[in-house]
Amino acid sequence: MGCYDCCVRCIGAVPYPSLVATLLCYAGMALFCGCGHEALAQTAVLVETYFARNPQDYEVMASFIKYFQFVIYGLASFFFLFGILLLAEGFYTTSAVKQTFGEFRSTHCGRCLSLTFIIVTYILAFIWLVVFAFSAIPVFFLFNMEQTCHNINILAETTPSINQHGWICMDARQYGLLPWNAMPGKACGMTLASICKTSEFYVTYDLYIAAFAGAGVTLLALFVYLFATTYNYAVLRFLGRKGVR
Numbered sequence: 164m165g166c167y168d169c170c171v172r173c174i175g176a177v178p179y180p181s182l183v184a185t186l187l188c189y190a191g192m193a194l195f196c197g198c199g200h201e202a203l204a205q206t207a208v209l210v211e212t213y214f215a216r217n218p219q220d221y222e223v224m225a226s227f228i229k230y231f232q233f234v235i236y237g238l239a240s241f242f243f244l245f246g247i248l249l250l251a252e253g254f255y256t257t258s259a260v261k262q263t264f265g266e267f268r269s270t271h272c273g274r275c276l277s278l279t280f281i282i283v284t285y286i287l288a289f290i291w292l293v294v295f296a297f298s299a300i301p302v303f304f305l306f307n308m309e310q311t312c313h314n315i316n317i318l319a320e321t322t323p324s325i326n327q328h329g330w331i332c333m334d335a336r337q338y339g340l341l342p343w344n345a346m347p348g349k350a351c352g353m354t355l356a357s358i359c360k361t362s363e364f365y366v367t368y369d370l371y372i373a374a375f376a377g378a379g380v381t382l383l384a385l386f387v388y389l390f391a392t393t394y395n396y397a398v399l400r401f402l403g404r405k406g407v408r
Contacts, residue, residue: 180391181253185246187384194377195298196239202370203228205363206301206340213358214335215345224340242381245287249388252280253395277396281389288385295378300338302375305368308333312359315352331355 207221207228215221255277315331332351335341341348350358358364 180387181250184384184388184391185250185253187380187387188242188246188249191377191380191382191384192239192242195374195381196235196377198370198377199298199374200232200235202301202367202374203232205367205370209358209363209367210335210340212363213350213354214348215341217346221341221345223342249280249284249392252277253388253392277392281392281396284385284389284392288382288389291378291382291385295375295382298371298375298378301371302368304338305364305371308355308364309359309368312356315356 207225210221210224211218311331311333318331332349333355334349336343336345336348
């Protein structure tokens with residue numbers, strides 16, 4: 164076998180769907196973990212500065228943010244190792260499918276291992292779907308806050324009286340960021356509009372959008388991997404029933 168034939172055979176054995184899924188997974192987790200970590204830190208600054216006067220009011224939120232930042236570290240490590248395993252398993256299943264009629268022989272243990280990875284990835288995809296949904300909550304909160312500030316600015320330009328737009332508020336307690344007895348717990352009128360003009364607000368908003376996009380990319384990567392591996396496993400099962408081991 165010449166060098167060209169060896170290169171063609173190696174390139175043909177590359178699991179391109181699994182490779183693309185792995186790259187998407189790493190890119191998505193980098194966005195989610197990096198931007199999510201910084202967004203949580205910026206959220207603590209915003210709430211402490213504008214929505215709560217008593218440190219005890221945001222003590223629970225601060226503890227949650229600190230805990231979730233450690234969870235992010237664990238997620239980054241887990242998905243890095245899991246992505247390597249998924250890619251290696253993709254190489255195995257692709258080679259098994261393409262070389263079943265040659266010298267390569269897929270074993271029963273190998274097929275069971277592939278099935279195990281498929282089940283684990285299905286469970287992980289379902290869990291990550293929930294994470295993806297929850298990551299939309301802060302984006303929704305900050306989007307509503309930006310739209311409220313926009314309405315306040317419009318009213319401020321059209322009505323000279325501050326009382327006309329002083330009743331428009333954004334209450335952090337409604338979103339579970341603070342307890343109901345927290346004071347003030349909300350920002351109203353031009354105070355709210357001034358918050359929306361700060362760099363902290365826009366940085367936090369952009370970071371949460373990036374984290375939300377990263378969660379979506381990671382979910383897409385899991386689905387791509389599931390489709391590719393499930394197809395390869397189904398082919399192995401079909402060939403096994405035909406007597407090709």
